[in-house]
Amino acid sequence: MGAAFFGSRYLINDPWQYRLPAAYGPYRWIRYYDDVLLVDVRNGYVVDVIHDFFW
Template sequence: MRKLIILGLIAATAMPGAAMAQSRGEVRDSARELRQEQRELRDARRYGDRRDVREQRRDVREARRELREDWRDYRRSHRDVYRAGNWNAPFRYNRWEAGARLRPAYYSSRYYISDPYRYRLPRPGNNMRWVRHYNDVLLVNVRTGRVIQVHRGFFW
């Protein structure tokens, strides 16, 4: 299995051609393969298997880099979803940190992200909402106004 993955990576880098953005499913499959390689590396270290761990680490590092590039390409090719655009708000930009308390105007229903799955955001818990603040995404507890999580520069 590992040899097939390495062979596939070599073939993909050796083949000249125009750079094409992958589909979301293909990128997700690449991420799944990367997680499998990371598990194999962790098992090799855990059980003292002296196979060339350095080479495996290098392969995993390269696969991570390729996965980041694939997601960048996907986001570039789907600009309609991830566009920054001219997004105006009735307040100025603030650099929010987790734990900060927001006024209700900052997290009103007007700024909710109605479909977080479209943006690959995890499902918000009870009384929590994903809120867009300029190009950042905040996970806010709507009962208390506290910021739980921040993704800066999400919409670029």
């Protein structure tokens, strides 16, 4: 995952608002089209995916 997706436009700052589990440490929830990805921001690896979350 590219660093451009770690900006405020894609980052979900309040996962509780969307009823997502909290993301701890280097992990962040990112909106990617209609999906939500849990990403390790240190290396860009996708740890988890929830498909069609924003459908």
